[in-house]
Amino acid sequence: MNRLRFIFMLLLSAELKQVYGVWPMPQHISHFTERYVLHPHQFSYKYSSDSAARHGCSVLDAAFKRYFRIIFPDIEGGTGFRKTWSEAKPFTVSVSVRTVGCDEYPNQDSDESYNLSVSAGEAMLRAESVWGALRGLESFSQLVYEEDYNSYYVNKTDIVDFPRFPFRGLLLDTSRHYLPVHVILKTLDAMAYNKFNVFHWHIVDDPSFPYQSQLYPDLSNKGAFHPVTHIYTPSDVRKVISHARFRGIRVVPEFDSPGHTQSWGKGQPDLLTPCYKRTGPSGTFGPINPSLSSSYQFMGNLLKEVSSVFPDTFVHLGGDEVDFACWKSNPNVQAFMAKMGFGHDYNKLESFYMESIMNISAAFNKTAIVWQDVFDFSKQSRAQYVVEVWKRGCYLCKMHQVAKAGLKIILAAPFYLDLPGPTHNWARYYTVCPLSFKGTEQQKKLVIGGEVCMWGEYVDAANLSPRLWPRASAAAERLWSDEEQTSSVEKAFPRLQDFRCKMIRRGVQAEPLFIGHCKHEYISL
């Protein structure tokens, strides 16, 4: 009760004085009290004369349009601007990008740094790449605030900013529940507000196979919840990838195998391992059958299609939670084990399978991400892949192990958002220290980032957003910002409260942190 009251007070104070600022916290930011009126009819974006990117730059032209609407949400109302008319002077956001690349896709090496300097009449935004410019435009939009009705202001501000980690991911699971495309697009919008830059699309799994393959249409015809209404057509996928690109977000697809493939078996005969009961097949099926060359041919063809459909250089190959029971029961698999000299060590069989498909994806110039199980099964492997650490317990110990093996790491374990806790559990995600394992600087450099995971057992279009936001925002700051400057939950609370209201104002259905209100409460758009 006292604790509640304490937070309540904290909250009130936060409401009294306007909370300025940007979420996630920039690396360096200086605020000044001097402020400038912004008027929609006197506000513009332009490319500065020294910018390599110019009008016609797809990504930035679209961003200018998008952020204008975000900064002036009531512009469509048309009226109500008189009040500020008199005070208003022209204000221009000038963008200067050093290297072009407006039509490319963001990648692991994209430079997202930017400098922003807001002064009288102008905001100067400088970035190495268009992706950095996008981050700067987002920060600028968060600096603008509304006072009374339709009076917009921005304070004199200087920002020097860059991400702590290059990989800041968000996983959506579209197999346990189907997520309509517009829900994925809205999530990408919110990701951009939070400076997430990777959409990890866990697109298929046991319950359903919504990905419509050109090569193997039966996978979704027979494996989706519904072959027409609950699938992602090639054009749906293109729409998602394009929407993401315009926001500087990569799309990394996951085709998890050999386990988690029950839905695959419906449309692809002989792919899964028939489980045996005593002498005969039981009628149930296990993981993909690693003893048949046809399995590798299928995976080769599928991964070839996937590699061409998804432009990102990363692909997630899963490899988690493989149940050996069915393999063990199957005489053909047993025979294959003997032939390969694996004895009774099914870890070797799992490794053999994973190495094979990782080699396939390598042949398509893709870097494979796999769940930590794959590392656990084949520590001595020489293959180069990225390990996603997801298991509870001492994930820091696991990170250290993986780092010692010289493999790159993505941390997901402490960022599982799908199981609801009391809402203020945002602090649980905020207080994660991804680099606190004992290891050399060199080893810590192998941690390329982290990822929030929203598994689908209890989440679909009806509750995705409030379950995601603002809890994922806590992780977003952890992955973007300097840990020292953002170590206090108490200091973060009013800032996150404020950012949550900003998201609400933008139509993101983010749930409240605690007692209080937003100037504009949520209205479903």
Added chain:
Amino acid sequence: MNRLRFIFMLLLSAELKQVYGVWPMPQHISHFTERYVLHPHQFSYKYSSDSAARHGCSVLDAAFKRYFRIIFPDIEGGTGFRKTWSEAKPFTVSVSVRTVGCDEYPNQDSDESYNLSVSAGEAMLRAESVWGALRGLESFSQLVYEEDYNSYYVNKTDIVDFPRFPFRGLLLDTSRHYLPVHVILKTLDAMAYNKFNVFHWHIVDDPSFPYQSQLYPDLSNKGAFHPVTHIYTPSDVRKVISHARFRGIRVVPEFDSPGHTQSWGKGQPDLLTPCYKRTGPSGTFGPINPSLSSSYQFMGNLLKEVSSVFPDTFVHLGGDEVDFACWKSNPNVQAFMAKMGFGHDYNKLESFYMESIMNISAAFNKTAIVWQDVFDFSKQSRAQYVVEVWKRGCYLCKMHQVAKAGLKIILAAPFYLDLPGPTHNWARYYTVCPLSFKGTEQQKKLVIGGEVCMWGEYVDAANLSPRLWPRASAAAERLWSDEEQTSSVEKAFPRLQDFRCKMIRRGVQAEPLFIGHCKHEYISL
């Protein structure tokens, strides 16, 4: 994992065969395989010739219109009905109500029973009152199902139905967060689908006072989060009451005192008790000051207004969680205690205050509901009031105590929904047995019902619906249906899954129970 798999299988089986039926489960229902095509152009509602209610009956005329849209959600689409045109024959829902009362408000004694018989070309709905007819219309709408695109069917069915408890409430807290009026109206819609019949409006509390009083406008001017955008005007309140009436839902307002009144103090000087530190006032305030006659005059005037604004015969007077520390510190209160001969027993002071305002509300012909604390403080009181049991621990023991004292009971303790648990916690609400305390039949008759409580610390417009539904639906069936017929969680699961999809189809943002899909996924309307 096995458990998950088990539920998963259960779910699949549920999806294979269409789940017919009604939630909450009617007292008696017989299904037949014979089915009839329904065509929107051949479908109508009418009053049967022997009905006391006729055209012009506000409640039912509106319900006919409403349920037509619910049964044929795509009617606006216009097209797509050709397919069934040929098979379609006229179908009429004939409603017969024995006693008129179309313009009254539902109350504690309203008869909600109905009989529904669906046969070729006609559904005969008989009810004692329009409120029972509304319940029957809801049940009929749930019997209709869509096959393929825009083909609607209903099976031959006979239903005899009535509620287990007359009081089936849902509490919303509009003080810890403000809920826009349209959010309250949408919640009332969903309540009607679930056959809830009481909206317990916890309208004010410590954090804010959004109720706009005609007599004391400063209460919301100074006590609301915002004096214009975050208040309920008299016309807002009328809108809520009218929307509820049209759905057979009572609106019981709660003005919780003497505690939980911090926001009241902002607009009403001298109402709250000044807390003392050593010799002087500390500047903080406690509960309403029970030692001043002005406090009782204020409460009398406020309750008089409230009694005329809210037509229901019940009013909730709160009385929970009163902190005595501040009273104890205040010399005037101490003097009052001495004068009244209460010694140092502050329970007596609390009782004195509550009895006084209960007498006031009685003078306005209102039945008072109070939280169990009031009963605990004054067991020997002879006042007649309804006790709402809300505290954890052995709530059944408490019910037995209250019943022995001959007071009516509303059970809330096991129905708190505001703290999120894993979604499938619906079973926790479903498996409550409200009458399982040791007591005579006579004593058990004193349990007039139960209530789900959605407190507002972590809930506002952004996440109210998915947090409420379908978990509240589990409680709805417990309060309406026969406990023996609805004791199995396994049997309830596919039915609730099906009902949840029905709510989704009606635009209620109900969260999923587990892996699976709805034919029509949620789209924000």
